[in-house]
Amino acid sequence: MSDRAIRSVAILGGGITGLSAAVAFARALPQVVITVIETAPDPAALADRLPGSMTSVHRFHASVGLDEAALLRVGAAIPRLGLRFENWPAGSETWFHVHGDHGAQTGTIAFHQLWARARRAGQAEAYHRYAAAAVLAEAGRFVHPQGDPGSPLAAFDYALRLDPDRYREVLASLADQLRVVRTQGSFAGVDRHGDGSAAALLLGDGRRIEADLYLDASGPAAVLAQAIGGEFEDWSSALPCDRLLLGEGPPRAVSPNDTIVGGAHGWQFVCPLPGRTLLGHVWSSSDPVPDREGRALIFRPGRRVDPWVRNVLAIGDAAVALDPLHWPNLHLAQSGIARALDLLPGRDCHPVEVAEYNRRSREEAQRMRDFQALHYLRAGASIEIPDSLARTLQQFESRGRLPTYDEDSLPDEIWLSALLGLGVLPREIQPLAAAVDSVAAATRMAEMRAGLAQLSARLPGFAEYLARAAASKN
Amino acid sequence: MNQPAKKVIVVGGGTAGWMAAAALGKMLPHACSVELIESAEIGIVGVGEATLPHLRAYLQTLGLDEAEFMTATHATYKLGIEFRDFGKPGDSYLHPFGDFGRPLNGVPFLQYWLRMRALGQGGEIFEYSMANVMAAAKRFALPASDPASLLSTIGYAYQFDATRFGPYLREFAEGRGVKRTEGRIVSVERDSETGDVAAVLLESGTRVEGDLFVDCSGFRSLLLGDTLGEDWEDWSHWLPCDRAMALPCASPPGEIEPLTRATAMAAGWRWRIPLQHRVGNGYVYSSAHLSDDDAAAAILGAVEGEPLADPRLLRFRAGRRKRSWSHNVIGVGLASGFLEPLESTSIYLVQAAITQLLELFPIRDIEPADRDEFNAQIDYEYDRIRDFLILHYHASTRDDSEFWNYVRHMPIPDSLADKIALFRRAGRIQRYAHGLFFEPSWIAVLIGQGVMPEGWDQRIAAAPPVELGQALDRLRGRIAVEVRALPGHRQTLERRNLL
Numbered sequence: 025m026s027d028r029a030i031r032s033v034a035i036l037g038g039g040i041t042g043l044s045a046a047v048a049f050a051r052a053l054p055q056v057v058i059t060v061i062e063t064a065p066d067p068a069a070l071a072d073r074l075p076g077s078m079t080s081v082h083r084f085h086a087s088v089g090l091d092e093a094a095l096l097r098v099g100a101a102i103p104r105l106g107l108r109f110e111n112w113p114a115g116s117e118t119w120f121h122v123h124g125d126h127g128a129q130t131g132t133i134a135f136h137q138l139w140a141r142a143r144r145a146g147q148a149e150a151y152h153r154y155a156a157a158a159v160l161a162e163a164g165r166f167v168h169p170q171g172d173p174g175s176p177l178a179a180f181d182y183a184l185r186l187d188p189d190r191y192r193e194v195l196a197s198l199a200d201q202l203r204v205v206r207t208q209g210s211f212a213g214v215d216r217h218g219d220g221s222a223a224a225l226l227l228g229d230g231r232r233i234e235a236d237l238y239l240d241a242s243g244p245a246a247v248l249a250q251a252i253g254g255e256f257e258d259w260s261s262a263l264p265c266d267r268l269l270l271g272e273g274p275p276r277a278v279s280p281n282d283t284i285v286g287g288a289h290g291w292q293f294v295c296p297l298p299g300r301t302l303l304g305h306v307w308s309s310s311d312p313v314p315d316r317e318g319r320a321l322i323f324r325p326g327r328r329v330d331p332w333v334r335n336v337l338a339i340g341d342a343a344v345a346l347d348p349l350h351w352p353n354l355h356l357a358q359s360g361i362a363r364a365l366d367l368l369p370g371r372d373c374h375p376v377e378v379a380e381y382n383r384r385s386r387e388e389a390q391r392m393r394d395f396q397a398l399h400y401l402r403a404g405a406s407i408e409i410p411d412s413l414a415r416t417l418q419q420f421e422s423r424g425r426l427p428t429y430d431e432d433s434l435p436d437e438i439w440l441s442a443l444l445g446l447g448v449l450p451r452e453i454q455p456l457a458a459a460v461d462s463v464a465a466a467t468r469m470a471e472m473r474a475g476l477a478q479l480s481a482r483l484p485g486f487a488e489y490l491a492r493a494a495a496s497k498n
Numbered sequence: 499m500n501q502p503a504k505k506v507i508v509v510g511g512g513t514a515g516w517m518a519a520a521a522l523g524k525m526l527p528h529a530c531s532v533e534l535i536e537s538a539e540i541g542i543v544g545v546g547e548a549t550l551p552h553l554r555a556y557l558q559t560l561g562l563d564e565a566e567f568m569t570a571t572h573a574t575y576k577l578g579i580e581f582r583d584f585g586k587p588g589d590s591y592l593h594p595f596g597d598f599g600r601p602l603n604g605v606p607f608l609q610y611w612l613r614m615r616a617l618g619q620g621g622e623i624f625e626y627s628m629a630n631v632m633a634a635a636k637r638f639a640l641p642a643s644d645p646a647s648l649l650s651t652i653g654y655a656y657q658f659d660a661t662r663f664g665p666y667l668r669e670f671a672e673g674r675g676v677k678r679t680e681g682r683i684v685s686v687e688r689d690s691e692t693g694d695v696a697a698v699l700l701e702s703g704t705r706v707e708g709d710l711f712v713d714c715s716g717f718r719s720l721l722l723g724d725t726l727g728e729d730w731e732d733w734s735h736w737l738p739c740d741r742a743m744a745l746p747c748a749s750p751p752g753e754i755e756p757l758t759r760a761t762a763m764a765a766g767w768r769w770r771i772p773l774q775h776r777v778g779n780g781y782v783y784s785s786a787h788l789s790d791d792d793a794a795a796a797i798l799g800a801v802e803g804e805p806l807a808d809p810r811l812l813r814f815r816a817g818r819r820k821r822s823w824s825h826n827v828i829g830v831g832l833a834s835g836f837l838e839p840l841e842s843t844s845i846y847l848v849q850a851a852i853t854q855l856l857e858l859f860p861i862r863d864i865e866p867a868d869r870d871e872f873n874a875q876i877d878y879e880y881d882r883i884r885d886f887l888i889l890h891y892h893a894s895t896r897d898d899s900e901f902w903n904y905v906r907h908m909p910i911p912d913s914l915a916d917k918i919a920l921f922r923r924a925g926r927i928q929r930y931a932h933g934l935f936f937e938p939s940w941i942a943v944l945i946g947q948g949v950m951p952e953g954w955d956q957r958i959a960a961a962p963p964v965e966l967g968q969a970l971d972r973l974r975g976r977i978a979v980e981v982r983a984l985p986g987h988r989q990t991l992e993r994r995n996l997l
Contacts, residue, residue, distance in 0.1 A: 029956045052957045087604060132559065367926060368956055376919045380926070418867045425857060427871065428931045455529035455859045 028370035030056060034225055034235035036211060036248050038062025039072030040188065041340030041357045042241035043195035047088045048361045050202035053368075059205040059233060061225065066243030068323050071340040073188055073270065075295045075302050076104075076282065076351025079123050079181045080433065084358040090198065092184070097494060099298045100190035103168075104183045105280040106152075106161040107350065109445060112286030113402050119150055119445040120281070121350070122157035124169075124180025124437060127472055130460050136440050137424050137457035138465045140450045147466055151444040154472055156180045156479065163480035166280045166489045176476060183351070185282065187297050209233075211242065214251045221334035221373070222252060236371040238336045241357075244323060246342035255329045261408040262397040263325040264308040265290055265347040269316050273301040280486045284349070286403055289313045293348065306347050308405075323347070327389050330382045335373045337364060337381075344389045349399055350442075352392045359433055360385060387431035395434055395442065402446040417448070424450035424457075504530040504860060507708035509683065509698065509721060511536025513660050514831030514848045515714035516667035517556070521852045522712075523674035524560050529859060531675070535698065535706060537682040547660050547771045547778045548576065548758040548842035550934070551595050551653040556849050562670065568996050570666040571658035572774040575756045575987060577633040579842060583762040584947055586895045591946030592757065593841070595653035596629030597938050599973060605957050608925050608941055610966060612954035619967050623945050625974045627938075628652050631981045636753040638987040648980050655842070657758060657771045657778075679706065686725045694826040695721055710826050710860065713833040722819055722829040729820040736888050736908065737816035738901070739766045739838050743793040744780035744810045748803035749773075756987040760840055761800075764788065764899040768800060769839065774997060776806055782838050787901040814838075816884075822876045823869045828855055835880055840890055843883050846934065850879045878933055885914040886935050886943070893918070893947035918949060925951035 033049055035042045038060050046060045065072060085092060095101035106122035127135030135154065142148035152158035157180035160166055170177040199206060210228035217223045225233040225248070240248040260266060267290070276296045283294040290307025307313050309322075323345050331343035340357035363384055369377035394413035401407055409417070412429065419425040420443055426436055452458075484492065508519045511534055519534045557567055567573065578594035585591075599607030607626065614620030624630045629652040632638060642649035672678060681700035689696045697707040698721075713721040722728045734740060749772065759770040763781060765788035771778035781797040788796075794809040818835025822828065829835075831848040854875045858868045891905035892914070920926050921944050927937045958966075991997045 028953075029959065052960075054960050056956075365957065369923070370953060370956075374923055376916075376923050377926070379916075380920055380928070415867075415871075419871060422865060422867070423858075423861060430929065430931045432931070452861045454857065455526050455861060456856050459526060459528050 028372060030236045030368065030371045032057040032059070032235040033237045033239060034233045035060045035239040035241055036063060036225060037069070037072075037241035037243065037340075037342075038196075038206060038208075039065055039069055039241065039243075039340075040186075040192050040195060040354065041069065041071045042239070043192060043199055044084070044354075044358055045239050045241055045339055045361045046199045046204045047195055047202060048084070048358075048365060050199065050204050051088045052365050054202075057205070057235075059207065059235065060199065061209045061211070061227065061233060062206055063210055063242055066245060066341075068245075068321050069243030069341045070268070070323065070345070070348060071353035071357040072192075072243070074304075074348050074351065074353055075185050075188055075297060076348060076354070077183050077186055078351055078355040079183050080355050080359060081184050084362070087362065088198065090194070093493070095184070095191070095194060096490070098190060098194065099187060100194045101184040101186050102278070102298055102490070103166060103280060104185045104282060105157050105166060108161070108281040108283045110283060110285045112284060112291065112399070113404065113447060114286055116447060117150065120152040120155075120158040120161050121441050121445055122152060122155050122161055122180065123182060123441075124155060124157045126151060126437065126441065127154040127469070130465065130468070133457045133460055134424075136444060137450075137453045138460060139444070139469070140424050141453050141457070141462060142466055142469060143449060145462070148469060149473060152441065154469070154476065155441070156476060157182065159476045159480050160483065161281050164279055164486055165480050165483045166486040167483050176479060182280075185295055185297060186354075211247050214248060216252075219334070220252065222248070222336050236335065237373065240336060240338040240342045241340050242342055244341040244345045246328065246338050249328060249331070249333065249336055249338040249342055252333050252336045254333050257326050257329050258324065259326040259393055260324065262393060262400075262410055262413075263347065264310065264400055264405050264407060265306045266309050266323055266325065267307050267313070267317070267320040268323060268347065269305045269320050271303040271305075273303050275299055276301050278487045278490070291349070291403075304348060306349070325393075327386075329386075331360065331385050332364075332373075332378045332381045334378075335371075339364070343385065344392070346392065346396060349396050352396070355433070356389065356392060359388065384431050387429060388433050391429055391432040391434060395439070398442060399446060402448065420448060421451060423452055423454050425454065503528065504709040505707065506530045506532045506710045506712060507698065507706055508532060508534040508712045508714055510714035510716060510833070511664060511668070511678070512714060512716060512831070513664050513845060514716075514833070515712075516664040516671060517845075517848050518712050518714055518830050518852050518855070519676045520560060520667040520671040520674070521556070521856065523671045523676040525856055526859060527675065530710070531677075532671070533677040533679055533706065533708070534671070535679045535681060535683065535700070538680065539682060547773065548579070548657050548769070548839065549655045550842055550846045551655045552846055552849055553655060556852075560670065565994060565996060567666065568656065568658070571656075571660075571662045573656040573658035573996075574754055574773055574991065575638045576655040576657045576758060577629045577638065577652065577756045578758075580633070580757050580759045581762075581890065581943075581946060582759065583896075584760075584767075584890055584894055586948070587762075587898065589947070591624060591942065592627075592630045592633055593939060593942040593946070594624075594627045594629035594633065595655060596627055597651045598623055598941060599626040600651075603957070605955055606925075606937070609955040609958050610961070610970065612925055612951055613958040613961070614963070614967055614970055616954070617963055617967075620970050621974060623941065626970075626977065627942075628977050628981070629654075631977050632984060633755070633757045635981050635984075636755050636987050637981055637984040638756045638990045639984045648977055654756075657773055659773055659775075679704070683720060686721060688725070692825070693726075695725060710828065710864075712855070713827050713829045714831055716832045717814060717836070719819070719829060719833040721827045722822070722824060722833050726824050726827055728824045728829075730815075731817050731820055733816040733818075733884060736884065736910065737838060737891075738784040738786065738904065739782045740813065740815055741785050741790065741793065742780045742782045742812040742814070743790065743797050744778070744812060745797045745801060746776050746778055746806045747801040748806060749775065749777050750802050754987050754991070758842060762894075762896065762902075763796065765793075765901040767840065768797060774991070777801070777803055782840070784901055787899070787904075818876075818880045821869075821873045822851065823872045826864055828872070830855070834876065837880065837883050837887060840887050841883065841935075843934070847879060847883070851876060881913065882930070882933055882935060885911055885917065886939070888914055889918070889943055890947065893944065893949050895948065918944070922949060922951060924953040924955060
C-alpha cells in the first residue's frame with residue numbers, strides 16, 4: 025500500500041474543525057501535503073464557534089503536541105470541571121455534571137446502585153456530591169487531578185473551555201509550523217472523475233486544488249460533501265432545538281463551571297472565559313422566542329448518513345449537527361479526525377475502510393444524540409425516543425443498569441452523572457447490589473462525603489490556582 | 499425492596515448446573531433460594547477441559563481459592579491454544595492469552611511489524627507475544643502487575659478435569675444453602691395461563707415447584723427445548739462437525755505443556771489437553787465425512803500415551819436456541835446452544851449466561867425487557883464466537899480431504915467476511931466494548947492461518963526503518979531472554995504445591 029498511500033489532502037474550511045484536521049493529519053503523516061482552504065466561516069458551524077469541549081480534547085492535544093499550559097498562558101483555554109445545571113428539569117435543584125468517579129465501588133457493586141437505594145430511603149445527598157470534581161466545582165475550587173492513586177483527587181477529569189478565536193489562532197500557527205498550506209478562497213464547485221470521486225476543488229478565483237483526499241470542514245451546509253452525494257438524516261424528532269443566539273457579556277468571576285439554565289423557551293448557557301463571557305440561548309422554532317427569532321442562527325439537528333463517500337470525508341458540522349448541550353460539537357469533530365487516521369485507506373479510498381468509518385461514526389453520533397435527547401425528555405419536551413435510548417432508559421429506570429454500546433464515546437460515568445442528575449432514579453436496584461448491607465453502605469457513603477467535604481477547604485480557589493499556575497510557568 | 503425470595507430450580511448437575519447454582523447461592527442469597535436437581539443415572543458431558551482466562555474472574559467472584567481449585571480439579575496452567583495444520587499441513591501457531599507488543603504513538607504494534615515485514619525483517623509476529631514464547635518454551639510464571647514487566651502482558655487460563663469441577667463446586671454451593679435433590683425428571687408441569695414452567699415431577703413422585711428454572715440439562719435441553727419447544731437456529735452448514743470421539747491417555751514423561759493443542763484432521767480436528775494426571779484427547783469430526791469407527795481408529799492412532807479408557811462418542815449440533823431465556827426458563831450451557839470446543843469457549847458461554855442472569859435477575863415478575871436484554875447479550879456472544887470459529891476453517895488452503903474442500907469453499911456470514919476484508923486491507927480489527935476475542939485473538943488466527951494484510955497504517959511511514967527494526971529486535975530479544983529465566987510449567991506447579 026505504501027506506493028498507493030495518500031500523498032495530499034485538501035481541507036475545505038479553515039475554522040477550528042478544518043485546522044484541527046490539518047494539524048492532526050500533518051502530525052501523523054508528515055510526508056503528506058496538506059492544504060487548507062480558508063473559506064468564509066459559516067456562522068452555523070458550531071464546532072468552530074463554540075467554546076466548549078469534552079475531556080477527549082486532552083487526547084487530541086496530546087496527539088498533535090499541543091500543551092495545555094501554553095494554551096492557558098495565551099488565554100486560548102481555561103479548565104472546566106463541570107456543567108452547573110439550573111432549573112433542569114424545571115423546578116429541580118441545581119446539580120453538577122462532572123467527569124470522573126462518583127463514590128467508590130463496593131467489591132464489584134457499582135456505587136450508583138447503592139446510592140440509588142440510599143436516595144430512595146432519603147439517606148443520600150445529591151449524586152454529584154460524591155464526586156471529587158463536583159465538590160470542587162460547587163466550591164469554586166480547582167486543582168489538576170493528582171497522581172497518587174489513593175487520593176480522591178486522582179479519579180476525576182476535566183475539560184477545557186476554549187476561546188474560539190484564540191484557539192483557532194493557536195491551531196493556525198501550529199499548522200504553519202507543520203508546513204500546512206493555508207490559503208484563502210471560496211468554494212465554487214468540484215471536478216469529478218468518472219467514478220464520481222472528486223478530481224479537484226474549484227475555487228472562486230479560478231484555482232483548481234487537486235488532492236488524493238478531500239475533507240469537508242465547511243460547516244453544516246457541507247457544500248463539498250453535498251456535491252458528491254449522500255443523504256442527511258434529520259433528528260429533529262428527538263432533538264427539538266434548532267435556533268441559537270450567541271452573545272457576549274462582560275467578564276464574570278471566573279468559575280470552574282459553565283452554567284446551563286433551563287427555561288420556558290429553550291435554555292441558556294453562560295461560559296466565563298478569561299476577559300469575557302460567552303452567552304448563548306438555544307431554543308426550538310416550534311416554540312419561538314419573539315424578539316430573538318430574527319437574529320438567531322438556524323441549524324438542523326441530524327447527520328450525514330455516510331460522512332465518508334469516495335474520496336470526500338465530511339467532518340465537524342458537515343458530518344453531524346447537534347445543538348451545544350454538553351459541548352458535543354468539537355468532541356465529535358476531533359473524534360472523527362482521529363477515526364479517519366486510525367482507518368485511513370490508500371488513495372483509492374477503498375470501500376472497506378470507508379464503510380467501517382461510516383459504521384463507527386454512525387454508532388458514535390447516535391449515542392450522542394441519545395445523550396442529548398435524554399436531557400430534553402427530562403425537561404418535559406415531547407420527543408420521539410430513539411430505540412437505543414429507550415433501551416438505556418428501560419434498563420436504568422428498572423434496575424440501574426447501563427447497557428453498553430460498542431462505539432459510544434461517552435464513558436459510563438458521563439451517562440450516570442446525567443441520568444441521576446436529571447432525576448432518573450432507578451425504581452429498584454440489582455439483586456446483586458441489594459445483597460450489600462444497607463447500613464454498612466450508608467456508613468461508607470457518609471465517610472466518603474465527609475472526606476470530600478473536607479477536601480475543598482484545603483484547595484485553592486479557581487482564580488488563585490490559575491494565577492499561581494501562570495506565575496510558575498512564566 | 500423486600501421481595502419474597504425467588505425459588506430457583508437448577509435442572510442438571512454438570513459443570514453448567516453447579517456453576518450456576520454456586521454463583522446464585524453465593525451472590526444472591528437474599529434474592530433467591532436454589533435447588534439443584536440431578537440424577538446419578540444421567541452422565542455429564544464433561545468436556546470443556548480447556549478454559550479461557552475469564553474463568554479466573556468467576557473463581558475470584560465466588561471467593562474460591564485458586565490453589566484449592568487447581569488441586570481439586572488436577573488443573574494445569576494454560577497460555578493459549580496451539581493450532582497445527584489448520585492454514586495448511588505443516589503450519590503451526592499459538593493463539594496466545596496476551597498482547598502482541600504494545601501500541602506506540604497511538605498506532606497498534608501490529609502496524610510496525612507489518613511495515614518491517616514488507617522490508618523482509620521483523621521475524622514472526624508471534625515472537626512479540628510473551629505468552630506465545632513462554633508456551634513454546636513450556637515455561638510458566640504468573641502475570642505481573644507492574645506494567646513495565648513483560649509478564650504484565652500475559653493472561654492465563656486452566657486445563658482441568660471437568661468431571662471434578664462440578665463436585666468441587668457442589669461442596670461450595672451446598673455450603674451456601676443450595677439444596678441438592680437426587681432424581682430423574684419424568685414430566686414438566688406448565689401454568690395453563692402463562693405457559694411458564696410451574697413444576698417438575700421426579701420419578702420418585704416428588705413435585706418440585708419453582709419461580710425460575712435454570713435449564714442445565716445439557717444437549718437434551720429438557721425445559722427450553724423439549725418443554726417450551728424454543729426454536730433452534732442451526733449453524734451446521736458453517737460448522738459441520740457434529741461428533742467427537744474422546745479418549746483420555748496417560749501423560750508422557752517430562753514437561754507439561756502449558757497449552758491446549760488443536761490439530762487439524764481429515765474430517766475435523768483433534769484436541770490435546772494436558773492435565774496433571776492425564777492428557778485429554780478427542781477427535782471432533784463431521785459424521786458426513788467420517789464414520790465413528792474410523793474416528794475411533796484415528797484418535798487411537800494419534801494419542802501419544804497409553805489409552806486410559808475406550809473411545810467415547812459424543813453427538814452434537816452447532817447452533818443455538820433462538821432465545822436462551824423463554825418464559826421463566828433460562829438455558830445455560832449446552833441446553834441453550836453448542837459451539838465446538840475449538841477455542842475452548844464452552845465454559846465461557848456458561849459463565850457468560852450466569853453473569854447476565856445475575857445482572858438481570860428478576861426483581862419482581864420477569865420483565866420481558868430484561869429477558870430480551872439477556873437474549874441479546876447471549877446472541878452477541880454466540881455470534882462472535884461462531885464467526886471466530888468459522889474463520890479457522892475458512893482461512894485454510896487445505897485441499898486434502900472432502901471435509902476441508904467443503905469448509906474452505908462454504909459461504910461465510912457477512913459479519914465475518916467484513917472482518918476479514920477489513921483486516922486484509924491494512925490489519926485493522928473491529929473493536930468490541932465487551933465480550934470475547936479482542937484484537938490479539940483475531941490477529942493470531944488471521945495471521946496464523948495466512949491472512950496477511952496487504953498494506954499498513956500510513957502513520958508508520960514516518961518511522962525510520964533502521965530504528966524501527968532495532969526497536970523490534972530489542973523487544974524480541976528481551977522477550978526471549980526473560981522467558982529463558984522463567985521456571986518450567988511443572989516446576990511452577992510443584993513450587994505452588996499443586997502437583
